[in-house]
Amino acid sequence: MKIKIVENEQQLQDAYTVRCEVFVEEQGVPEELEIDDLENEAIHFAGYDDEKPVAASRMRLVDGYGKMERICILKDYRGKSYGKELLLFMEQVAKEKGIDKSKLNAQTQAEAFYQKLGYTTISGEFMDAGIPHITMTKNL
Template sequence: MEVKVVKSEEELQDAYKVRSVVFVEEQGVPEELEIDELEKEAIHFIGYDNGDSVAASRMRFVGGYAKMERICVLKSQRGKSFGKDILLFMEDKAKEKGIKKSKLNAQTQAEKFYQSLGYETISGEFMDAGIPHVTMTKSL
């Protein structure tokens, strides 16, 4: 998979499409919660496999952290390390900007995945868009 920082409107629409399929169609997140008022301040990422958009995410800088958000991979493409690839790419971009720590709100079903990449759970379980989450952090 080729991961890129979104640079064009077409790439941004590709990222939104992957996010919509995963979060809105698959997981039932309301569309108005998925695409929000924070999109303009975020750096967006898109992953392509053989020219097809298969993974997406965004990153914001909040309180000294790189906040990793909306990390997703199309269901048909899971199990190929694409989630790991896009997250490590995001971490590299954060480090290039001098950021030393990252944070994310993980769905509890993905907590072990993030732990395998060095993230530590720092919160109890909470609900976001009707889905149980925990907050996790990592030193970069």
Template sequence: MIIKIVESDNELQQAYKVRMEVFVNEQKVPEEIEIDEHEDAATHFIGYEGAKPIAASRLRFVEEYGKLERICILKDYRGKSHGMEIINAMESVIIDKGYKQAKLNAQTQAEGFYQKLGYDTVSGDFLDAGIPHVTMIKQL
């Protein structure tokens, strides 16, 4: 997979399309909360297999953290290490910006995946968009 930081409106629309497919169509997150007030302040990432957009995420800097958000891979492309690849790309940007910690709110079904990447759970379960989540942090 080729991962790049979104640089054009076309790439941003492709990232939104991947997010809509995964979060709205597949996971039933309400469309009106998927795209939110933080989009303009975020660095967006898009992952391609060939010319096809298959992964997306966004990164914001909040307090002392690089905050990883909206990480998703199209269903047919999961299980191929693409999630790890996009996390690594995001963490590289966090480090390049001089931050030493990454933070994310993980769906509880993905908690084990993030633990394997070095994230520690620092909260109890909570609901976000009706889906159970936990907050996780990693020292970079």
């Protein structure tokens, strides 16, 4: 997978397309919650298998953290370590910006995935868009 920091409108639309397929169509998140008013302050990422967009995420710099958000991989491309590749790429970008810790709100079903990548759970379970989540952090 080739991961790009979004630099143009087409790449941004590619990221939104992946996010909408995963979160809106597959998981039932309302589109108005998925594409929100924080998009303009985020660094967006798109992952491509050949030329096909298959992964997406965004990162915001919040309270000294790289806040990793909207991390998703199209269903047919899961199990290929693309999620790990994408998150490690995001963490590297955060480090290059002088950020030494990251935070994310993970769906509870993905907690073990993030733990394997060094994240520690720091909250109890809470609901976001009707899906159970927990907050996790990592020193970069």
